[in-house]
Amino acid sequence: MRLNATSEARTRIGFQGEPGAFSEEAVRDLLGGYARAVPCPTWDATFAALAAGSVDALLVPIENSLAGSVLRVYDLLLEHGLWIAAETIRNIEHHLIACPGASLDSIRSVESHPMALAQCERLLAAHPEWARIPAEDTAGSARHVVESGDPTRAAIAGRAAAELYGGEILLEDIRDDKRNFTRFVLLLPAREVVPGADKMTLAMRLVHRPGALLDALQPFARHGVNLLKIESRPIHGCPWEYQFFLDVGAERAQDLEKALDELRQGAEEVRVLGLYPAAPTLDCVEAQGGLQ
Amino acid sequence: MRNAQAPLRERSRAPAVQIARPIRRRPPVSAAPSAEPAFRMASRHEGQATTVVMVAGVPIGAGNLVVIAGPCSVESRQQIRETAHRVKAAGALMLRGGAYKPRTSPYEFQGLGQKALQWLAEAREASGLPVVTEVLSPEDVDLVADYADLLQVGARNMQNYALLRRLAASTKPVLLKRGPAATIREWLLAAEYLLSGGNPNVVLCERGIRTFETATRNTLDLAGVALVKELSHLPVLVDPSHGTGQRRLVPPASRAAAAVGADGLIIEVHPRPDQALSDGEQSLDPAQFASLMTDLRLMVAACA
Numbered sequence: 001m002r003l004n005a006t007s008e009a010r011t012r013i014g015f016q017g018e019p020g021a022f023s024e025e026a027v028r029d030l031l032g033g034y035a036r037a038v039p040c041p042t043w044d045a046t047f048a049a050l051a052a053g054s055v056d057a058l059l060v061p062i063e064n065s066l067a068g069s070v071l072r073v074y075d076l077l078l079e080h081g082l083w084i085a086a087e088t089i090r091n092i093e094h095h096l097i098a099c100p101g102a103s104l105d106s107i108r109s110v111e112s113h114p115m116a117l118a119q120c121e122r123l124l125a126a127h128p129e130w131a132r133i134p135a136e137d138t139a140g141s142a143r144h145v146v147e148s149g150d151p152t153r154a155a156i157a158g159r160a161a162a163e164l165y166g167g168e169i170l171l172e173d174i175r176d177d178k179r180n181f182t183r184f185v186l187l188l189p190a191r192e193v194v195p196g197a198d199k200m201t202l203a204m205r206l207v208h209r210p211g212a213l214l215d216a217l218q219p220f221a222r223h224g225v226n227l228l229k230i231e232s233r234p235i236h237g238c239p240w241e242y243q244f245f246l247d248v249g250a251e252r253a254q255d256l257e258k259a260l261d262e263l264r265q266g267a268e269e270v271r272v273l274g275l276y277p278a279a280p281t282l283d284c285v286e287a288q289g290g291l292q
Numbered sequence: 293m294r295n296a297q298a299p300l301r302e303r304s305r306a307p308a309v310q311i312a313r314p315i316r317r318r319p320p321v322s323a324a325p326s327a328e329p330a331f332r333m334a335s336r337h338e339g340q341a342t343t344v345v346m347v348a349g350v351p352i353g354a355g356n357l358v359v360i361a362g363p364c365s366v367e368s369r370q371q372i373r374e375t376a377h378r379v380k381a382a383g384a385l386m387l388r389g390g391a392y393k394p395r396t397s398p399y400e401f402q403g404l405g406q407k408a409l410q411w412l413a414e415a416r417e418a419s420g421l422p423v424v425t426e427v428l429s430p431e432d433v434d435l436v437a438d439y440a441d442l443l444q445v446g447a448r449n450m451q452n453y454a455l456l457r458r459l460a461a462s463t464k465p466v467l468l469k470r471g472p473a474a475t476i477r478e479w480l481l482a483a484e485y486l487l488s489g490g491n492p493n494v495v496l497c498e499r500g501i502r503t504f505e506t507a508t509r510n511t512l513d514l515a516g517v518a519l520v521k522e523l524s525h526l527p528v529l530v531d532p533s534h535g536t537g538q539r540r541l542v543p544p545a546s547r548a549a550a551a552v553g554a555d556g557l558i559i560e561v562h563p564r565p566d567q568a569l570s571d572g573e574q575s576l577d578p579a580q581f582a583s584l585m586t587d588l589r590l591m592v593a594a595c596a
Binding site for chain 2: 103104105120121122123125126127171172173174175176177
């Protein structure tokens, strides 16, 4: 797949969720008109679509600045042996959406993905008379609410979902915390590196002995490679044993290569999962400056 | 009324713990009698809904009664933190606390400034309640805005136009208290400074005006609240603590404010009012505040 292809046939990018989902907006952020976003109902269906060749790549959320890592994605990423070729960070804005004609007075229940409900805790605390209803995803909840035509139902979702399904935004930007960012990664079936790649993701398994993790990380310190993120996940079939996912700075390729060589000597297994340009976090800084 | 303590579990068996919708959601009277072209942005047009001002996720003006509580002054890290937890447990949705205090006498306690702002921010992180605090001068706006979620213009500063202009350029919502000697027209014109200057997030607050009566600290103008709700689309809070100046009058004044259609209350609560460095005589202790919240729930449910 060519990320900057200009061919007629647009690249098909699978995402989990319904049309109007934040992932679909992230596809547009990253690839603009070159891509066609293809909705998939579940995580398994999303990864299966790539395996079956019905999409060319996937765009999936991997981390939220408030809620942390999307753990299922880490597991599936490894299981399917995919390659991270790009990342993008999106500011997640939630709105209260209802069918046309509904008002704040008519609302009796609010539905959305549990994460979105949790991120609008203060609004829901101010309206304890609204029942909270967990749903599969944000965009889908907006669709259900608008299609029902029921003025007692509201959903929490993004602006794209409200516009796509013809919903009315009753309250804008209802997040508790405006520093709400989600990092999405583009997954390809095979290794492909775009110019300007300066961040690497890798997975490692270590022998189970005291100091193993410290020893594994020391080469990065020795060669001045910045460790950006570390995540541990259980190894299926080996209760209470873990593998580690690392994001490291890859601006200086030679230093990184030396660190990896030393890491490989001590670790049971090291797999590079992706090499890609780090998404600018400038928008995070801006949003912090103008918190509301 | 809010029951932030147990918003989910309580719902099924206590649907009555709700909002005084019939009171506050009545359609506004059309073509308000004293509307004048000067209120270009603050006045309510026919059929216009109350503007909802979102304060870090808390909606003010959305048909709910938002209760803000906390001490007159932030006195210590422990004091503000303890108050935050106590008022939250009783159902408050936001925390108040003064860092810069405009006192009648220069010899009285003037507030702890930036240190108090830091303690307020810590109390917010610990309790999850957004905070409101007063900003006294234009040069403090940036600093206070770094810590607070809602910036309060105190009653004595309502006509400090340099401060209003500076706040109009802020991205934070503003709580505009009515001056102790301000007419409703002057109050709405002060709001007009904020709105026309580019800040749409304005919340009004009635806190009592100066009259010939000295038995109460101020005269709480609740008829004025009802009138301003007609005249303007902006949400209106009531401060029964300054409005009465006496602890035992705070609960009845709070109930009256809810009945008259206020969008919320801002109430002084101190863990030990007899030891407060300011306004102790009009502060409730946490138990009295919790009891008031129960009364408000019952009263509001009865109106629903």
